[in-house]
Each structure stands twice: as C-alpha cells, then as structure tokens.
Amino acid sequence: MNLAFDILTVSAVSAGALFFLAGTVGLLRFPDPLTRLHALTKVDNLGVGLVVLGLLPRANGLSGALKLVSIWLLVQLSGAIVTQLIAGAVRQRGPHG
Amino acid sequence: MIISSFFDIVLVVLILGIGASTIAAREAFAAIICFVVYGLLLAIAWVRLSAADVALTEAAIGGGMTGMLMLGAVARLRSAEGNDIRTSLPTRLAAGAMCALISAGLATAILVPPEVIPTLAPMVMENLAQSGLGNPVAGVLFVYRALDTLLEKVVLILALLGVWSLAPDGAWGGIPGLRVYTQPSRTLTFLAQLLPPVGIVVAVYMCWVGANEPGGAFQGGTILAAMWLLVMIAGLKRVPAIGQPWLRLLLVVGPVIFLAIGLAGMVLAGAFLAYPSGYAKPLIVTVEFALTLSIGVALGLLAAGPPEQAQRQ
Numbered sequence: 001m002n003l004a005f006d007i008l009t010v011s012a013v014s015a016g017a018l019f020f021l022a023g024t025v026g027l028l029r030f031p032d033p034l035t036r037l038h039a040l041t042k043v044d045n046l047g048v049g050l051v052v053l054g055l056l057p058r059a060n061g062l063s064g065a066l067k068l069v070s071i072w073l074l075v076q077l078s079g080a081i082v083t084q085l086i087a088g089a090v091r092q093r094g095p096h097g
Numbered sequence: 098m099i100i101s102s103f104f105d106i107v108l109v110v111l112i113l114g115i116g117a118s119t120i121a122a123r124e125a126f127a128a129i130i131c132f133v134v135y136g137l138l139l140a141i142a143w144v145r146l147s148a149a150d151v152a153l154t155e156a157a158i159g160g161g162m163t164g165m166l167m168l169g170a171v172a173r174l175r176s177a178e179g180n181d182i183r184t185s186l187p188t189r190l191a192a193g194a195m196c197a198l199i200s201a202g203l204a205t206a207i208l209v210p211p212e213v214i215p216t217l218a219p220m221v222m223e224n225l226a227q228s229g230l231g232n233p234v235a236g237v238l239f240v241y242r243a244l245d246t247l248l249e250k251v252v253l254i255l256a257l258l259g260v261w262s263l264a265p266d267g268a269w270g271g272i273p274g275l276r277v278y279t280q281p282s283r284t285l286t287f288l289a290q291l292l293p294p295v296g297i298v299v300a301v302y303m304c305w306v307g308a309n310e311p312g313g314a315f316q317g318g319t320i321l322a323a324m325w326l327l328v329m330i331a332g333l334k335r336v337p338a339i340g341q342p343w344l345r346l347l348l349v350v351g352p353v354i355f356l357a358i359g360l361a362g363m364v365l366a367g368a369f370l371a372y373p374s375g376y377a378k379p380l381i382v383t384v385e386f387a388l389t390l391s392i393g394v395a396l397g398l399l400a401a402g403p404p405e406q407a408q409r410q
Contacts, residue, residue: 077291084284 005057012054019047033090037083044079048072105145112138125174129167136160149311150234153303157319165326165400169275173402217241229378231309238313239381243370247359250352250388253395257348261339263403270340273398274405281332289331296324304389308378314351314385318392325397336401344394351391355384 019042026039052072059065115135122128136159143152184192218233225236238246264271300320307313328334337344358380359370366373372380 074295077288081284081288085282088282088284 009054009057012050016047016050016054019043019050023047034087037087041079041083044075048075108138108142108145112142125171126168129164129171132167133160133164136164150232150313153311153316157316161323162319162396162400169400169402227374227377228372228381229308230381232307232311232313234311235307235309235313235381235385239384240372240377243355243359247352247355247370250355250391253392253399254348254352257395257399260399260403264405268404268407270338271404271407272338273336273401273403275326275329275336275401281330285331286333289327289333293324293328296320296327300324300389300393304385305382307385308382314388314392317389319396321389321393322396322400325393326400329397329401339398339404344398347394348391348398351384351388354387358384 023039023043026042027036030036030039049072052068055068056065059068112135115131115138119128119131119135122131136155139159140152140156143149143155221233221237221241225231225233228236228240230236230240300317302317303312303320304314304317305312307317329336358372362371362373363369
C-alpha cells in the first residue's frame with residue numbers, strides 16, 4: 001500500500017513539475033500576452049492540481065488533505081480571475097498599454 | 098540531502114538575482130513587481146529556515162501589503178502634476194552609500210558571528226508551558242516581549258496618522274481616494290463577492306491557531322485588510338470617511354484592550370503586561386483577536402491613502 005502511495009506521489013508531482021516547466025517555457029516563448037496567459041493558466045490548474053494530488057497521501061490527516069485541496073481551489077479561482085482581468089486590460093488598451 | 102542543498106543554493110541565487118533586478122529596474126512599476134516576487138522568494142527562504150511565522154508575515158506584509166502600498170504610491174505619482182522630479186546625483190550617491198553601509202553592517206554580523214551566539218531560546222522553551230501557549234513565537238511576542246508587541250501596534254496607528262496628515266485641510270475627516278490600476282469590472286465584482294467569506298474564515302483561523310502553531314494577529318489582520326480592500330476596489334462598498342467614530346473605535350480597540358490588560362496586570366500579577374497565572378492564554382487570545390481587527394482596519398486604511406474628498410452629509 002505504501003509503495004502504491006509512493007508511486008502516486010512521485011508520478012503526480014513529477015507530472016505537475018512538467019506542467020510548471022512547460023508553462024514557464026510558454027510564458028517565455030509565446031508571442032503575445034493572451035497566449036502567454038494561456039500558458040500560465042495551465043500551471044495554475046494542472047501543475048498545482050497534480051502536485052496537490054501527489055501530496056494528498058502524505059497529508060497530515062483529513063484536515064491536512066482538505067487544506068491542500070482548498071489551496072488548489074483558491075489558486076484556481078485567483079488564477080482564473082487574474083487571467084480574465086489581465087486579458088480584459090490587454091483587450092482594452094492593447095498589448096503595450 | 099544533496100537535493101535540498103541544491104534547492105537552497107538555487108533559491109539564494111534567485112533571491113540575489115531578483116534583488117539586483119529590483120534595484121536595476123528603470124520603471125517604478127517593474128521595480129515593485131520585482132520587489133513583490135522578492136518578498137515571496139524570501140518567504141520560501143524563511144520556510145527553509147523553519148521560521149514559518151516569519152515566512153507568513155513576509156509573504157503577507159513584505160510581499161502583499163507593502164507591494165500594494167507602493168503600487169498606490171506609483172499611481173499617485175503618475176496622476177500628480179509635474180511629477181518629473183529627478184533626484185540629483187549627490188542625493189543618489191548619498192542614498193547608495195547609506196545602503197552600502199547598512200549592507201556591510203548586516204554582512205559583518207552574519208559572516209563574522211560571535212563564538213557563542215547569545216540566545217534565550219532554551220529558557221523560552223523551558224517556561225513556555227506556563228503561558229498555556231504552544232507556539233514559542235506567540236509566547237515571545239505576547240509574554241516575554243509584550244511591550245514591543247504593544248508598541249508595534251501603536252506604530253502602525255502612528256503610520257496611519259502620517260498618511261492621513263497628507264490630507265488637504267478641506268478633506269480632513271473625509272473619504273480616502275483609493276487609487277488602483279484596475280477599473281471596476283464584473284469579473285472583479287464576482288471575486289469580491291465570492292472570496293471575502295472564505296478570506297474572513299481563513300483570517301479568524303490564522304489568528305486562532307497563532308497560539309499553538311504558526312499564525313497570529315498580523316497574518317490574520319493582513320488577510321482581513323486584503324478582503325476589505327478587495328470589496329472596496331470592486332466598488333461593492335464605499336471607502337468610509339476617516340472621521341467615522343466606528344472606524345476610529347476599530348482602529349484603537351486592539352491596542353486599548355492590550356494596554357488595559359497590561360495595566361490590570363500591575364494590580365493582579367504585580368507587573369505591567371504580566372498575566373495572572375492560569376489566565377494567560379485566554380487573555381492573550383482576547384488581545385490577539387482585538388489586535389487582528391485593529392491591524393486589518395489600519396492596513397486597509399493605509400492602502401486606501403489620505404482623505405481626498407470631504408464627507409458628504
């Protein structure tokens with residue numbers, strides 16, 4: 001059982017790290033603000049989500065696990081809202097405003 | 098072991114790099130963004146040093162609140178007329194020299210430590226149980242160095258008075274002109290409706306666990322302030338006039354209760370800011386809750402800035 005949890009942790013956290021890497025490369029390489037935002041949201045949703053999933057078996061009881069999941073939900077919420085706000089500003093004032 | 102030291106080295110290099118780019122940035126806005134990132138990286142460094150209390154405060158105050166204050170300052174500078182003030186070369190040289198002096202002093206203190214590092218930590222851990230608290234940081238803040246903590250909260254109010262004193266005569270007691278970059282939008286309104294209930298619960302939790310685990314009045318108060326600012330920026334609630342009696346009451350309730358308990362200690366426990374034995378924890382938690390409210394209001398008003406328009410009747 002422990003081995004299964006360890007495999008889950010290692011694979012999920014590694015997959016999450018991969019999304020972080022991909023998101024960072026996207027942030028640096030994509031040509032305009034909207035596509036860069038697209039790269040960033042992948043990190044918020046899947047990157048953090050997979051890391052949280054991987055850490056769940058190691059959480060400190062049920063309340064620890066709930067805290068981890070609520071962190072993921074809060075990151076998702078703030079990520080989605082901030083992306084909307086930045087995209088709105090870009091649309092209004094142009095990419096350099 | 099190797100992975101964690103590799104992580105630490107990368108972290109230190111990142112902190113130094115972002116520190117350098119904060120100084121080197123030509124645009125004030127870019128410098129502030131760098132400064133906020135610097136605060137967040139520093140918070141991770143504090144976690145690596147097992148100082149979770151400091152990390153929380155650094156992330157909340159150093160990264161979040163200070164960044165917000167400076168963004169407000171930049172917004173004011175941009176909208177002010179004749180803002181093309183250039184600091185002269187001698188002033189910049191003097192500022193640079195002072196900063197270098199402080200850095201050199203800090204570097205000496207850290208790189209050449211005394212043979213035996215003076216510490217009271219073992220004594221704190223030995224006597225912590227008497228206070229009923231589980232978090233040694235809270236123990237130091239509210240039992241051993243209570244006077245410092247009290248004065249720290251008074252300083253916060255003095256800082257707010259400093260901001261308020263920038264108000265023109267006609268606007269005194271009026272409504273602060275909260276300057277922000279974003280225009281009110283439906284997305285922001287949605288966030289301001291959804292997040293504050295969650296944020297208030299987190300703030301109360303932070304304050305409550307502060308007695309036994311990392312957390313406390315300052316961290317909780319900062320979250321309260323952030324929620325309040327969010328609601329005001331989204332335009333769901335107006336910024337209150339600073340002359341409102343309830344506002345002034347909330348500002349001082351924390352320090353006043355702290356002071357009252359301190360004075361009561363002179364009679365009941367024989368010393369200023371001493372707690373009667375057996376009652377230390379309930380008294381400290383009471384003070385923490387009152388302080389959380391006061392800190393939240395004070396930080397929110399600091400970010401809202403000086404009053405700009407007279408209160409409408």
